[in-house]
Amino acid sequence: MGFHQVWRIFVALSFFAIPVAAQAQTSPLSTSQAEAAAENYQRYCALCHGTDRAGYANDHAPSLRSSSLMVPGNDLLMFRSIAYGRPGTPMAAYREESGGPMSNREINHIVKWLYQQVGTDPRYDENGNSMRLPYDRIPGAAAQGEGVYARECASCHGANGEGGTGTQLANQVFLIFASDQFIKRTIENGRDGTPMPAFKDRLSADDIDNVTAFLRAKATGADLEQPVAKAPPEPEEYVINPGGPDPEFDLEDGIYVAAANLNAALNAKSRMVILDTRTTSWWRMGHIEGAVPVPYYSEFDDVVDNLPRDVWIVGYCECPRAAAESTIRQLRRRGFDKTAVLYEGIQGWAGLGYPITLGEVEPVSANE
Numbered sequence: 001m002g003f004h005q006v007w008r009i010f011v012a013l014s015f016f017a018i019p020v021a022a023q024a025q026t027s028p029l030s031t032s033q034a035e036a037a038a039e040n041y042q043r044y045c046a047l048c049h050g051t052d053r054a055g056y057a058n059d060h061a062p063s064l065r066s067s068s069l070m071v072p073g074n075d076l077l078m079f080r081s082i083a084y085g086r087p088g089t090p091m092a093a094y095r096e097e098s099g100g101p102m103s104n105r106e107i108n109h110i111v112k113w114l115y116q117q118v119g120t121d122p123r124y125d126e127n128g129n130s131m132r133l134p135y136d137r138i139p140g141a142a143a144q145g146e147g148v149y150a151r152e153c154a155s156c157h158g159a160n161g162e163g164g165t166g167t168q169l170a171n172q173v174f175l176i177f178a179s180d181q182f183i184k185r186t187i188e189n190g191r192d193g194t195p196m197p198a199f200k201d202r203l204s205a206d207d208i209d210n211v212t213a214f215l216r217a218k219a220t221g222a223d224l225e226q227p228v229a230k231a232p233p234e235p236e237e238y239v240i241n242p243g244g245p246d247p248e249f250d251l252e253d254g255i256y257v258a259a260a261n262l263n264a265a266l267n268a269k270s271r272m273v274i275l276d277t278r279t280t281s282w283w284r285m286g287h288i289e290g291a292v293p294v295p296y297y298s299e300f301d302d303v304v305d306n307l308p309r310d311v312w313i314v315g316y317c318e319c320p321r322a323a324a325e326s327t328i329r330q331l332r333r334r335g336f337d338k339t340a341v342l343y344e345g346i347q348g349w350a351g352l353g354y355p356i357t358l359g360e361v362e363p364v365s366a367n368e
């Protein structure tokens, strides 16, 4: 099973029309709340979306400041993208309930702060009109949208919407939370300051409706399952095969270990520590057996107290490398020389058929 299938998703859209972000969106942030949100942004998000929110620091993470994303009415989609992530892409779930580091309130504050940075109001347009996008369907012809998609969109978003330089449009969590209106508007206006072009002068109104319907037809519905809390290993359990030999790693560029090499070392019962550097929500869903969750945003001065200096340490992430490389470089700066980054990342590892321990999952309750 591919790692992206671990998070299984099969329910209807209406199930998630929960106004979880709505009630806290009423007042502007106080100075201290804005400062805390800015700090959280730099700690959790800048790695991929950039310190200046322009995107593309890593993993083709989109811009978080283009005026066509930060439009009034889109704050709920922003909130949900951060809370639930985009499973199967490097964008993790950041809410505590999924094992992420932030409360709903903190996520709300990051969303408000992102709007503040570009000077727009999350809820109202300049005339004071409420801007929640309606959820009605765009009545396009999906079959006719298919050709438009293949011609105009596939080069960036992938032949089947699996993503590429552009985001993953067939992502089930995206399709649950994004309304047709939002998708259509994005196609019409593009995203300023990013590679996403505006199509309103390049495609007919019908073609835009058709390609919107084509994307909508990729939504199979979803049932967001939530990984059951599983205790991470204690420091005395960090070392895998403590009595085994050192692994024989052949490092590329002095830092990367190939999945085949790591797998062989594990099969040879070599002793090592494996760090899962992703947001902990993902460790809970599934990880390489024995891996310790040490997310890229950890306080490394504390983390190192629990790590051995005489044992090899390998970091991996979803990315495939950004979070792990940032973590391993933090360790190297603190004198940990026997360190490496899994070159293919966990998606590549799983894709090559190497074993993953799956977390247990339970369905998210509709009343949550």
Ligand code: HEC
Pocket: 041, 044, 045, 046, 047, 048, 049, 058, 059, 060, 061, 062, 064, 069, 077, 078, 079, 081, 082, 086, 089, 090, 091, 092, 094, 110, 163, 166, 167, 168, 169, 171, 174, 319, 322, 323
């Ligand atoms: C490891 C890299 C990474 C980190 C860290 C990360 N993101 Fe993302 N984010 C992505 C990628 C990649 C996507 C696009 C996913 C896709 O293909 O659909 C994304 C998508 C998003 C979106 C949807 C944007 C859109 O165009 O619809 C939002 C909002 C977002 N991220 C906010 C955040 C915030 C806020 C944080 C910090 C709490 C964060 N991200 C941390 C990689 C990351």
Ligand code: HEC
Pocket: 055, 061, 062, 063, 064, 066, 069, 148, 149, 152, 153, 154, 155, 156, 157, 165, 166, 167, 168, 169, 174, 183, 186, 187, 191, 194, 195, 196, 197, 199, 211
């Ligand atoms: C040249 C590359 C390119 C082409 C061609 C392209 N896109 Fe995009 N698209 C992107 C990028 C990059 C983003 C993310 C932009 C950002 O916000 O940073 C994006 C974002 C989007 C989004 C928002 C997704 C989200 O996660 O919020 C939608 C919807 C979308 N594109 C649809 C389309 C459709 C439909 C077409 C064809 C009609 C198309 N795009 C053609 C590059 C492209």
